[in-house]
Amino acid sequence: MQGSLNEIDIRSILQLIELGQRTGELMVEAYSSSQTTMEMERHPIRLTGQCWLVFSWNGRIIYAGQSEGSLQRLRDYLRRYQAETVLSELEVPSITSVNAPEYGYLWVLLENQVITPNIARNIIHCMVQETLFDLLSLHQGAFIFEMGSGLAPQLTTLEISPLLADIFKQVQEWKxxxxxxxxxxxxxxxxxxxxxxxxxxxxxxxxxxxxxxxxxxxxxxxxxxxxxxxxxxxxxxxxxxxxxxxxxALHPENIFNEPETFTDRNRTPRIVCIDDDLVIRESVEIILREQGYEATAIGNPLKALSLVFQLKPDLILCDIAMPELNGYEICAMLRNSTAFRQTPIVMLTGIDGFIDRLKARMVRATNYLTKPFGDAELLTLVETYIGPGKTIDASVNTDLEDEFMTELETL
Structure with missing residues (x-):
């Protein structure tokens, strides 16, 4: 199930999930308020970056939140219980979905007896209400629902109809x-x-x-x-x-694609490109190496997974459409690893479509680049996340020029 909110509203989508007793993940992304309907039809992937996820099990909601992965919302709720500072002391949870870090940390808090099950369920209920308020206030955007095994383990399940009725009243009052x-x-x-x-x-x-x-x-x-x-x-x-x-005014909490901290400037930034297209691989390597990056292109997606763990890149470029293992699967696998949970992963695709972009969101890709792309597009994106490449020292350049001139004189 996928489409535009011009065709069906959020309330109806959630009711269909409830009636069909669906288990899976609903993802909704908002269109920019500055876009006209005609512009949306022409450029469907120009979205705001504001994105929400709703996890369901047998037509009931397990958890809902934004896709950007911040723990600020959870910290805010924990403040009431004087537990907001504990998060930084906890290990990264292993049980959580890549799209629901809050949910995983709630389980870790429970396991460490920082909060009780009742408090955890209460926090989830508040988070779901908050998310549904945003979604019911939304009128322009795209959505996709993917069937799956559901978020596990489950702390609670919430009936959709009563929630919708309560939140709808809140939205009307808010107006x-x-x-x-x-x-x-x-x-x-x-x-x-x-x-x-x-x-x-x-x-x-x-x-x-x-x-x-x-x-x-x-x-x-x-x-x-x-x-x-x-x-x-x-x-x-x-x-x-x-x-x-x-x-x-305050900037929204969900700043997707927020640049990561730049890599250590004492070493050359390392980038891995995973793409089965030889032309793309060679082009990316040339562009990046000329600008002072260490670039490695890999054509086999299965081999790429093991090599990525050896190379430990600062940024990963990954094609979506590949045989044996597609880009979404690779991204999801990497996000499940603590080593690459925060590494910028940029999806490469030859198709302009909001569904591809939404799917990229669902596996927590950092950004999305449409092929063919130019040198400037690629470099701008790379610099946004890991900074400029390591330039050769000017004195080294001078020495090389002197050597070259001396050699010319001897010819």
Missing amino acids: KFHPHITSPNQCPLITDRSKLQKTVRPKVFESLNHWADGQTSIRQISRYLHRDIVTVAKAIYPFVQQGLVQLL
């Missing part, structure tokens, strides 16, 4: 706050502290003074206080109307 409040990611900030203090009760002022710092979003406040975002928005709405509180 009433427009145009004063437009996004859960907006951060309230007190504009006139003395006037506000005279206007409200001391306890209300104390609460607003604590939370309305211009750095904490409505969504984060709702997580910290264990309240839905409509309740939080309703509480600050009168003060926003009166101009006592203003709302500052």
